[in-house]
Amino acid sequence: MTPDLLLFQHVVDRGEDLDLVVAALVAVEFEYPGLDVAGYVSQVDEFARVVAGMARGERGAQARLAALDQAFFGHLGFRGNQDDYYDPRNSFLNEVIDRRTGIPITLSLLYIELGRRIGLELAGLSFPGHFLVRFQAQDRLVFIDPFHRGARLDLPALEARLRRVVGPSADLGPEHLEAASRPHMLTRMLTNLAAIYRRAGDVYRGIAVLERMLILEPGNARVEGELRELRKRAEALN
Numbered sequence: 001m002t003p004d005l006l007l008f009q010h011v012v013d014r015g016e017d018l019d020l021v022v023a024a025l026v027a028v029e030f031e032y033p034g035l036d037v038a039g040y041v042s043q044v045d046e047f048a049r050v051v052a053g054m055a056r057g058e059r060g061a062q063a064r065l066a067a068l069d070q071a072f073f074g075h076l077g078f079r080g081n082q083d084d085y086y087d088p089r090n091s092f093l094n095e096v097i098d099r100r101t102g103i104p105i106t107l108s109l110l111y112i113e114l115g116r117r118i119g120l121e122l123a124g125l126s127f128p129g130h131f132l133v134r135f136q137a138q139d140r141l142v143f144i145d146p147f148h149r150g151a152r153l154d155l156p157a158l159e160a161r162l163r164r165v166v167g168p169s170a171d172l173g174p175e176h177l178e179a180a181s182r183p184h185m186l187t188r189m190l191t192n193l194a195a196i197y198r199r200a201g202d203v204y205r206g207i208a209v210l211e212r213m214l215i216l217e218p219g220n221a222r223v224e225g226e227l228r229e230l231r232k233r234a235e236a237l238n
Helices: 002-013 021-026 037-053 061-075 093-099 105-116 157-164 182-200 204-218 223-237
Strands: 122-125 132-137 139-143 152-153
Touching: 002 021, 002 204, 021 037, 021 093, 021 105, 021 182, 037 061, 037 093, 037 105, 061 105, 061 132, 093 105, 105 122, 105 132, 105 182, 122 182, 152 157, 182 204, 204 223
Parallel strands: none
Antiparallel strands: 122 132, 132 139, 139 152
């Protein structure tokens, strides 16, 4: 195993205790050798100070959530990249931080981590076709779409989305509302990248992504099979 893969394995071995920001940055070092991970973590910490400043004095969770929205989408200027959704930079957290633009999974990851830093219990929602954020507001769940500037969704809206992706007969069930684990969030981010490189026929970057997915999901037969095929193609190219 190469040093960069060993480092990634070390970071993600903490399971639910892993640092999502660090793990998402380490995951893409294959594209950015020598990436200043600590520098980007410091930038996220600075974002968190901005969020905390805007939430200062707000006692209720809903008020702090509104302050997070104001800071994240307003002051910091994060937005969904609707013009070039499949640009791989949307899946590289360092690029998302630099460009303030991303896709649902990377924007959700940052939104969750900044919310956590001001005491908000936010979690990922690995919804079919579009990653979301869920928030437990007393006796009900609130669903948030960071790709669309924090739009709130109710259960009928979620079911309508599900039927558009899965089919008109799909029913929204408890399994669609479960919080995504931290390792799963990384897997979803890498799955997007793998699909981009698959469409582009980029063998070497595809291998790099699949190797990291296999660390997150050891024994995943689909990933193992695709990785074997790409390695064969890489050998043929050499």
